[in-house]
Amino acid sequence: MTASASEAPFPLPVADADTQPFWDATVQRRLVAQHCAACGKWIWQPKPVCPRCHALDVPWEEVHGDGTVASWTVIRPPVLPAFQPSVPFVIMLVALDDAPGVRMVGQLVDEQGALLVTDGVAEGLAMGASLGLRWREQGEVILPAWQLVPPADAPRS
């Protein structure tokens, strides 16, 4: 079961010059994070300089985006009106496989990237479970989201 569309407004990301590359990449359904060329640190959330070695320019790098569940919660009422048709749904803290130390927030979706109306039990949601990157459209915004996948053959997005 997937969520139906809602007329109420969703929260909109307000990008600035330091975060625009992330949102530009999402339009192409590419997941990027900052990866310091000088010291090798993966940086999340975006920062104006490398917080470890203080390199002044920190390049953005595409990641395949698969990962594991570092934590999760199930969102239930009261919620913003825009999310009301979707409850309950799962929000996860996702540890990315190929960007060590990076943990992003995203929703639990199906193969097509549609938000699942679920508490995660039927899907077998658990700490450390394997996740595949998907993309979810929410109004005009395209957001990274994740699907539970078998650990052995986690598909690459």
Add this chain to the structure above:
Amino acid sequence: MTRAVPKHRQPVVVGIHALPYSKDMRMTERRSGALAILGALADAGLTPTDVDGLVRYGWEKTTEMEMTRNLGVPNLRVFGDVDFGGGAGPVVLGHACEAIELDHADVVVAWRARNRSSGGRPWAGQLLAEGQDQFERPQGLIRPSDGMALHARYWMHRYGWKSEDFGLVAVTQREHAHRNPMALMQQPMTIDDYLAARMISDPLRLFDCCLETDGALAMVVTSAARAADLDVAPVYVTGYAMGSGPDPYGMTFFYGDELGVTPAKYVAPELWRNAGLSPADIDVCQFYDAFTPQIPICFQEFGFCAEGDAPAYMRSGDAPLYNTSGGGLSEAYVHGFNILVEGVRQIRGTSTTQVDGARHCLATGGNVVPTGALVFSKEPW
């Protein structure tokens, strides 16, 4: 311990006041804040003409400037505000203490007035997500409970904590509230009641979450020298500290290298060093409690027990009483300021769940944002 600050400049709390809590106070926060300050000054035997310092939470709508003109304060020698929501309480008091110690001010007032019930939920109107929020709110991670839930799930996984451990906090504080006529939640609650309540942000249930309250409180801090001239029982601030920890975020403190740690872990060693005390000296605790998991994590991060052992420690009988007014869960939620005021009451000996002969009370701020803590004490340095 040797201190750089002379004994006569030790900070002392000489006035506290809380307006009756309600779901709808029917007055502006400007007015309730003013009334709280006037009440705390009257409690100390002082008036606004004695005030030369005002400090506030950054989320307090009435600025120091406006409060100064509204109360007829002649001149502020010290003012300032501290951001980061519920982390600010002990931090603004810490700044008040610094001003007293440095002799930059003589009478500093901190206050919090908030119509968090009748004024609505702050998160309900925040549809433009800037800064850290742009990567969270569009995903549906919006309410404070949602961020806390991700921490709580992780702590349950890492330490083997159960829902009943969080329920212990809710039930214990409800018992405290039942003795406190000011507390909004008077009905008894059992662990079964707790477990039967609906989920809000799994694993957080309804009674893991604080109340939504209209309230206003204030506290007056002066020097030991000035306190000696007042007809009040002094409550000494033995120590205070603040801390951010690395890579801090508001509520979603889980992007950094150390998953599961909160800023309180960084506050604790500074507090014990500054106070010259250790957890063994503490008779009673007031932990900021927007959500139940904050109590066990504070017990261990402030060093009362080993990492992961907090629930067993809280059941052992060795743990000090905590949140004796009922706290944010069952007395009122006024951004943690009622927690701090209750700390002063414990040292005065006027709590409705009084710890006999309490000499030192620990009081903390919201721990998943940059935060602080203080120790209120019966005796001076």
